[in-house]
Amino acid sequence: MIEEGSVPASSGSARTSTERPAARGRLRVYLGAAPGVGKTVAMLGEARRRRERGTDVVVGIVEDHGxxxxxxxxxxxxxxxxxxxxHRGITLTELDLPAVLARRPAVVLIDELAHTNAPGIGHEKRWQDVQSILDAGIDVITTVNIQHLESLNDVVAGITGIVQAETVPDDVVRAADQIELVDMSPQSLRRRMAHGHVYPAGAIDTALGNYFREGNLTALRELALLWVADRVDEGLDRYRREHGITGTWAARERIVVALTGGPxxxxxxxxxxxxxxRATGRDLVAVHIVRSDGSMGAPTGEIESQRLLAESLxxxxxxxVGDDIAASVLDFARGVNGTQIVVGASRHGRLTQLVRPSTSMAIVRGSGDIDVHVVTHQPMPRPPGRARRRASVRTRWAWAAVVGVPVLLAAVMRLFREGLNLPTVLLIFLLGVQTTALIGGVLPAAITAVVAGVLANLLFTQPYGSLTIAEPQNAFALLVFVVVGVTVASIVDRSRAAAAQAARGQAEAQLLAAVANTMALPGDPLTAVLEQARIGxxxxxxxxxxxxxxTTRPDPRVLAVAGDTMPDPDDPLAGADVVVDADGEEGLVLGLFGHPLVAADQQLVDVVAAQVALALERSELEAEAAQAERLRQSDVVRTAILAAVSHDLRTPLATIKASMSSxxxxxxxxxxxxxxxxxxxxDEAADQLDGLLSNLLDLSRLQTGVLAPVRRPVSVDEVVxxxxIGLPTARLDVEISDDLPLIDTDRGLLERVVANIVSNAVSHSADGKPVRILAGEVPGAASIQIRVIDHGAGVPEAQREAMFAPFQRLGDAPSGSGIGLGLAVARGLALAVDASIEVDDTPGGGLTMIITVPIAGRDEQPASGRSEGEAV
Incomplete structure (x- = not known):
């Protein structure tokens, strides 16, 4: 059991019936992953312990389910x-809330917190009754299953196919003073179910085949463990905050990797x-600091590729977001309770570090009790950002604006010189400086500010036409103007660059998200990703x-094309505007036709090309998996045919030969x-030989591809x-509803599968106990299960797979009990029609064979609305 909360288990034990609490009562919740794990028993055990300590404990309501x-x-x-x-002619029993409040015990037990009360009793839900009891100052011990939490309702429905009609708000359970997880492995719970400790005997088989499948129970158990683990983390964080603890508690190793976005x-x-x-229980957390102005300090494509790598690891x-990189990394590490930080060594030279200390050293100085790993790496070449910036700003329009904008403004203001004072002139020139900054950047704007200052001195400061300044304050004003102009130009340029980078980053993120989403869609991912890259x-x-x-381009082979026309088969990359190595080791090359891309797009193209290579790898793996499955099926069929020819034909032939000779x-x-x-x-041997030859004939035709299964919608009861026909009906108990959905199969082949399995069950079932044949729909799986249940000796789990090999007989039975090929043939035929055969224990002893067949014309089965009591 996993317990959460700082309140000890004995909370409330000192209060007896003679005391009357004034504060709100305490709530203790026993949380389970599924029905039958022992929540109610654990609750009753706690109640007995408290009573032995003198606490006044009563049972408000406990459901024993028989x-x-x-x-x-x-x-x-x-x-x-x-x-x-x-209610509607039915007698119902519910919790008597007024009686509990009148009795006023110290502790009351209330089972099944999510239960819906009968109409007209007061509160709609039992958890509302619990809230009233807590408000009265009475402690409550209750139980609830993870599938009844409101936030997990859709998740549970997706796993089990059952929508829980009875739910309880998460906040009600979160507010509990103690949450205790009652845990049990899926295998143990299924054994409890098989032994009749959870549901009545008549409901066991159906429950094991539906809600209580091992996969369902495993997923529900994981949900419960994760939910409680989150509550434990919340409790730890709350405790640290309440007690002002800022240091790191190494309850779990968390390694924080600080990324600059660099190579x-x-x-x-x-x-x-x-x-x-190096050890279990350690988390890897990567962090990248984005400045408050929106700049990321690295291309978005590189950040995205590092995000994908972090998640893949x-x-x-x-x-x-933070302007102080070192402080932001340390604050983040302490916020996630990080125990170690991994940071790269500075790329700046020693002289630069003397003037501006490196981020890694700042992190080391402020790390405190957090270990810091400074990882050295090869010096990275400085990106040619300045060269690109000069190339972008020194355009014809930018340099034309350097002189043209201040001259134009001076010419216009010259007409109104008598009505303008110097401050107004300088403000108008400042607008010109901002205009030049928007067009060309800082350098042209700075020169514009100088030119504007000279024109203001020459044309608008007395004496006119001379650079001499008569009044000292005008000289100071001109100097301040130049400084302010350069400063404003720098700010405007940085804002423009940040806005452009943010817009570009958003576009890149949208493109990468679209490519990633396309990868997850069903169908051919390669063509879809390639089309998304073309559009993006x-x-x-x-x-x-x-x-x-x-090699460069020897004998190129086109793998996929997206766009208008097919490329030249001899040289498919001829005329490509962009050529990128998608996977150099495999010789994959991505070619884009349309227009050249700017250098800033190169890293984004590389990331998209890598996604294209992954899409190709996924397509090839799916094709290989399909081919391997076909080969495996062929091998199963081939093995069955060879084994039957070499051995099983001899038994009926020997019987016929001996009888006729006699x-x-x-x-x-x-x-x-x-x-x-x-x-x-x-006659019996001839029938046996005829059935065997029919099986072998079908299998051989399937093997050679001459006979393909003819699949069409058929009803389950018709097949069964x-x-x-021909089996002893007195030993069969068939329970199949006639309103089940149609199944997609080859009726003749599936009949042979069912006949072989039922015949095998009849031969090994105990005398006097009929073989039960059930059929039902699997919620959420778009399939029907046919269950053949016998009460024989059963088969150990380790030997079950061997049952489907040829000539495997229970307990090495003599040849008279069967030829040992029926189950092998059944599995081969089942694979041919996309059916599966599973083996499970029969409650009380025996074996249950489960045939799962897909439903016809349904890709997805919607979840049905049933509560826990209807889960079976």
Whole structure:
């Protein structure tokens, strides 16, 4: 059991019936992953312990669901009688809330917190009754299953196919003083179910095949563990905040990797992953600091690729806003309770570090009790940002604006010189400086400010036409104007660059998100990703070519095309505006046709090309998996055919040969009874041989591809009842509803599967116990299960797979009990029609064979609205 909360288990034990609490009562919740894990028993055990310590404990309501063990655990605890009422002719019993409040015990037990009360009783939900009891100052111990939490309702429905009609708000459970997880492995719970400790015998088989499947229970258990783990983290964070604890508590190792977005990022992530991988219970958390002005300090494509790498290494990625990089990293690390930080060594030279200390050293100085790993790496070449900026600003229009804008403004203001004072002139010139900054950047704007200052001195400061300044304050004003002009130009340029970078980053993020979403869609991911890349970059055609590893373009082969026209098959990349290596080792090349891309788009193209390569890899893996599955099925069929020919044909042939030879022996006089026995044995062997040859003929046709299954919608009852022809009906108990959905299968082949499995069950079931045949729809799985249940000796789990190999007989039975090919043939035929055969225990002893067949014409089965009590 996992317990949360700072309130000890004995909370409230000192209060007896003679005391009357004034404060709100305390709530303790026993949380389970599924019905039957033991929540109610755990609650009753806690109640007995508290009573032994002198606490006044009563039972408000406990649901035993007919379980004797639960009633025994209830023992002699005081029980408040239930309230009885009639609803639509049915007598219902509910919690008697007024009686509980009048009794005013110290602690009251209330089972099934999410229960819906009968109409007219007061509160609609039982959890509302619990709130009233808590408000009265009475402690409550209650139970609830994870599937009844409101926030997980849709998740549970997606897993089990059942929408829980009875739910409880998460806040009600979160507010509990103690939450205790009652845990049990899926295997143990299924054994409890099989032994009849959870549901009545008549509901066990259906429950095991539906809600209580091992996969369902495993997923629900994980949900419960994660939910409680989150509550434990919340409790720890709350405790640290309440007590002002800012230091790191190494309850769990968390390695924080600080990323600048530079090329050394993958090295840091892999180093952090190696550190995190040295022991269990360690988390990898990557963080990149975004400045408050929106600038990321690195191309968005590089940040995105590092995010994908962090997630592929099992970690998480976070973007944090902050201007002080070192302080932001440290605050983040302490916020997530990080124990180690991995940061790259500074890329700046020693002289620069003397003037401006590196981020890594600042992190080391402020780390305190957090360990810092400073990882050295190869010096990274400085990006040619300045060269690109000069190339972009020194355009014809920018440099024309350097002189043209101040001259134009001076010419206009010259007409109104007598009505303008110097401050007004300088403000108008400042507008011109901002205009030049928007057009060309800082350098042209700074020159514009100088030119404007000279014109203001020459034309608008007395004496006119001279650079001499008569009044000192005008000289100071001109100097301040130049400084302010340059400063404003710098701010305007940075704002423009930040806005452009933000807009570009948003566009890149949208493109990468679209590509990632396309990867997750069903169908052919390669063509879809390639089309998304073409649209995202505004190209008319995108081509993926495999030219061969280690070569340039020998014998190129076009793998996929998106766009208007097919490329030249001899040279598919001829005329491409952008050519990118998608995977150099595999010789994959991505070609884009339309227009050249700017250099800033190169990293984004590389990321998209990598996604295209991943899409190709996924397509190839899916094709290989399909081919491997076909080969596996062929191998199963081939093995069954060869084994039958080499062994199983001999048994019926030997019987026929011996019987006929005996009848033809003239030296022996056979009585009429003996002759009938020999003829009956011959007839039975002939039937056995006919059935075997039919199986082998179908299997051989499937193997060679001559006979393909003819699948069409058919009813389950029609298939089952036809398969049972010739079997002893007295030993069969068939329960199949006639309103089940149609299944998509080959009726004849599925009949053979059912017949073989039922025949095998009849031969091994105990005398006097019929073989049960059930059929039902699997919620959320778009399939029907046919369950064949016998009560024989059963088969150990380790030997179940061997049952489907040829000539496997239970307990090495003699040949008279079967030829040992029926289950092998059944599995081969089931695979041919996309059906599956599973094996499970029969409650009380025996074996249950489960045939799962897809439903016809339905891609997805909607979840039905049933509550926990209807889960079976």
């Amino acid at each position: 379980r004797d063990y639960t009633r025994e655990c209830l023992g002699d605890l005081e029980v408040i009688p239930r309230r009885t009422l009639e 050394e990022g993958p090295l840091l992530l892999r180093r952090g992953a190696r550190i995190a991988g 099992g970690g998480s990625f976070h973007l944090i 970059f505004g190209m008319r055609r995108a081509v993926l070519v495999r030219s061969g590893p280690g 009848l033809r022996d003239g030296a022996v006089t056979w009585s009429a009874e003996d002759r009938d026995d020999l003829l009956a044995a011959t 009842y036809r398969a049972l």
